[in-house]
Amino acid sequence: xxxxxxVEDVALRAGVSRQxxxxxxxxxxxxxxxxxxRVHAAIDELGYRPxxxxxxxxxxxxxxxxxxxxxxxxxxxxxxxxxxxxxxxEHAGARGMRVLVYAAxxxxxxxxxxxxxxxxxxxxxxIITGTxxxxxxxxxxxxxxxxxxxxxxxxxxxxxxxxxHLWVDxxxxxxxxQATAHALAxxxxxxxxxxxxxxxxxxxxxxxGWARTxxxxxxxxxxxxxxxxxxxxVAAGVIGEVDALVCASDLLAIGAHLAxxxxxxxxxxxxxxxxxxxAEALGLSSVEQLPEQVAAGALELLMxxxxxxxxxxxxxxxxxxxLVEPRLIVR
Amino acid sequence: xxxxxxVEDVALRAGVSRQxxxxxxxxxxxxxxxxxxRVHAAIDELGYRPxxxxxxxxxxxxxxxxxxxxxxxxxxxxxxxxxxxxxxxEHAGARGMRVLVYAAxxxxxxxxxxxxxxxxxxxxxxIITGTxxxxxxxxxxxxxxxxxxxxxxxxxxxxxxxxxHLWVDxxxxxxxxQATAHALAxxxxxxxxxxxxxxxxxxxxxxxGWARTxxxxxxxxxxxxxxxxxxxxVAAGVIGEVDALVCASDLLAIGAHLAxxxxxxxxxxxxxxxxxxxAEALGLSSVEQLPEQVAAGALELLMxxxxxxxxxxxxxxxxxxxLVEPRLIVR
DNA sequence: ATCCGGAATTTGATCGTTCAAATTCAAGTG
DNA sequence: CACTTGAATTTGAACGATCAAATTCCGGAT
Numbered sequence: 001x002x003x004x005x006x007v008e009d010v011a012l013r014a015g016v017s018r019q020x021x022x023x024x025x026x027x028x029x030x031x032x033x034x035x036x037x038r039v040h041a042a043i044d045e046l047g048y049r050p051x052x053x054x055x056x057x058x059x060x061x062x063x064x065x066x067x068x069x070x071x072x073x074x075x076x077x078x079x080x081x082x083x084x085x086x087x088x089x090e091h092a093g094a095r096g097m098r099v100l101v102y103a104a105x106x107x108x109x110x111x112x113x114x115x116x117x118x119x120x121x122x123x124x125x126x127i128i129t130g131t132x133x134x135x136x137x138x139x140x141x142x143x144x145x146x147x148x149x150x151x152x153x154x155x156x157x158x159x160x161x162x163x164x165h166l167w168v169d170x171x172x173x174x175x176x177x178q179a180t181a182h183a184l185a186x187x188x189x190x191x192x193x194x195x196x197x198x199x200x201x202x203x204x205x206x207x208x209g210w211a212r213t214x215x216x217x218x219x220x221x222x223x224x225x226x227x228x229x230x231x232x233x234v235a236a237g238v239i240g241e242v243d244a245l246v247c248a249s250d251l252l253a254i255g256a257h258l259a260x261x262x263x264x265x266x267x268x269x270x271x272x273x274x275x276x277x278x279a280e281a282l283g284l285s286s287v288e289q290l291p292e293q294v295a296a297g298a299l300e301l302l303m304x305x306x307x308x309x310x311x312x313x314x315x316x317x318x319x320x321x322x323l324v325e326p327r328l329i330v331r
Numbered sequence: 332x333x334x335x336x337x338v339e340d341v342a343l344r345a346g347v348s349r350q351x352x353x354x355x356x357x358x359x360x361x362x363x364x365x366x367x368x369r370v371h372a373a374i375d376e377l378g379y380r381p382x383x384x385x386x387x388x389x390x391x392x393x394x395x396x397x398x399x400x401x402x403x404x405x406x407x408x409x410x411x412x413x414x415x416x417x418x419x420x421e422h423a424g425a426r427g428m429r430v431l432v433y434a435a436x437x438x439x440x441x442x443x444x445x446x447x448x449x450x451x452x453x454x455x456x457x458i459i460t461g462t463x464x465x466x467x468x469x470x471x472x473x474x475x476x477x478x479x480x481x482x483x484x485x486x487x488x489x490x491x492x493x494x495x496h497l498w499v500d501x502x503x504x505x506x507x508x509q510a511t512a513h514a515l516a517x518x519x520x521x522x523x524x525x526x527x528x529x530x531x532x533x534x535x536x537x538x539x540g541w542a543r544t545x546x547x548x549x550x551x552x553x554x555x556x557x558x559x560x561x562x563x564x565v566a567a568g569v570i571g572e573v574d575a576l577v578c579a580s581d582l583l584a585i586g587a588h589l590a591x592x593x594x595x596x597x598x599x600x601x602x603x604x605x606x607x608x609x610a611e612a613l614g615l616s617s618v619e620q621l622p623e624q625v626a627a628g629a630l631e632l633l634m635x636x637x638x639x640x641x642x643x644x645x646x647x648x649x650x651x652x653x654l655v656e657p658r659l660i661v662r
Numbered sequence: 663a664t665c666c667g668g669a670a671t672t673t674g675a676t677c678g679t680t681c682a683a684a685t686t687c688a689a690g691t692g
Numbered sequence: 693c694a695c696t697t698g699a700a701t702t703t704g705a706a707c708g709a710t711c712a713a714a715t716t717c718c719g720g721a722t
Contacts, residue, residue: 004450006677006678006679007678007679007680008678016701016702017701017702017703018678018679018680018702018703019680019681019701019702019703020700020701020702022679022680022681023680023700023701026680030699030700030701031700031701032699032700032701035700035701047450049447049450049451050451050678050679051388051451051452051677051678051679052387052393052451052452052453053384053385053387053388053393053452053677053678053679054384054388054677054678054679054680054707055678055679055680056383056384056387056679056707057382057384057385057388057677057678057679057680057706057707057708057709058678058679058680058681058706058707059679059680059681059707060707062383062384064431069416069417069420070417079410082413085400085432086400086401086434089400089432089433089434090434093433093434093444098431098433098453099431099432099433100395100429100430100431100432101416101420101430101431101432102420102424102429102430103417103420103421103424113424116380119335119378119380120380120381120382120383121382121383121384122383122429228611228612228613228614229614251608251612254609254612254613255612258613261592276608276609277582277607277609278585278607278608278609278612280559281559281582281585281586281609282559282585282589283559283560337707337708337709338708338709338710339708347671347672348671348672348673349672349673349708349709349710350671350672350673350710350711351670351671351672353709353710353711354670354671354710357710361669361670361671362670362671363669363670363671366670366671381708381709382707382708382709383709384707384708384709385677385707385708385709385710386708386709386710387677387709388676388677388678388679388707388708388709388710389676389677389708389709389710389711390677390709390710390711391677
């Protein structure tokens, strides 16, 4: 295995200078077409690829985005994050970006990782997930000057009119609203809601969609932790009194489904959230988050509509976020 | 934001030379303790971190491992890969390695990505998943000289005595054997097996565990594609004739569970594989793959028991693989 | 006092790329 | 034909770290 060719080797072969080769790769439009072709030919013949480290050193850019990998919590919803990361990787690749994953178990540890990656220049930007009100990570990132987008809005403030930073999210209320409307149209008036205990931004948001679509008028509102057995127990009490149940997560929906089945009402329409493989396997309707669109939105906020370098959009009112409308999958 | 300090700044501050600072970071043992402390103090005061690009350029190493991210196939088993990647990221971090993910939809596209990452020096090694007999990726990797480990053995040859490359895997047969033994001990003699159509290395391996533990003697052997509805249909025919069902995947197990429930035998012991959240939610027993151990094994093959640079173990007979014994989770 | 040898530290060179400035080229103008 | 102008191309320097070789330091033997 001989050592790989450098820009100099290509230049020699094409009868031009280093810089012209570099220009062909980075600013093709300023190179005369005939020259450009000659250089391309040389590149192909030698199988040349720029060494990332050298380029990164000179340009002080890594063209890499860091993203946190949640510890396995046992919850169903990890799937959404996984699909998001996958979509992000694909979109990033199309824009000449790479995706580096890092692990951390606490927000503090995550800040330490981010400091590593940022100061050593390994990432140009980060994407954080599962933000909450008063999240130390967002403050640190803003102070530190590392461009970033959060998947999940910065609950607590008016995050649309006065955003603290860039964010992407799924419009949970719109999702449960779709589910509720579908239930009202096809199942009956008594549409209940099974959600999480109050206080989580995401959960409250999803409940809002049900409430504003008329759910409160006829159906009960139940609460359980995100656990199938607990959901089953809670749901069991109302199976006879509802025509349908809208749930804040697939896990809750599975619990409700188990309760319905035991009560002999297996056909009771139940709507989950996240459209996980489990919901699909059980034949439950579910709200699909469309992680692909979220990923595209995140990159757009970080890099502009078509750019191939990180150039975050300013966090101005109304334009600092992407809110994706989810889609109900009926089964 | 002033520009970040370099090794020179630290040296100046500590009253030593560049190289000594470098030595403190890379070969602390050759630096006199007093000097070492002085340098460390300077590093802390300035908040210095080595610039990865510069180091990578000089050392011709990236300390990064590339791993493929599967496209979302809709299957339950993605969870295992996700947990594997998470564990890999944690272990890698502890050894000073980073994990870069890349996306590809076909083996050919994956080879193209690997060529990119390898030739541009962005990764020092790769981990590929879902290998099959005659996989073009392994041949390419071997020819190209990029160190790698496959998650999944190179089915087809005698991969233990005459391994073509390094690999890690979970002992599927051992897993179904555990499940079968448990069923025989607690449920009854008639233990059936619900697997995939013959021909997939993984599936055949899992069936083998059931067969060799005595399953064939008393229970039926069924086949379905990895789809809950199909599994349900197939299982429905034998619910009355078995005391337990061992399945090749959680998705099959869910299908079987649905069939059992409809037939009024909801309590029929059913064993899945992968221990996905869905199985947990439904209260099904399942074989847990222990992706954490697989990840540790992969790194050990690539970097030795404690090393912090990529130095793959030679692919010799008997020592070129790590086969993890899975664990049955009883519910 | 001088010399020796290993440990500790410093110096000079280099990795491959792109930036910034300088140079050459080609076409048009007076 | 010399002269301008803008486009195309080349040259020299720099990014920040580590390697390899050279140098200094220091205690012990002569």
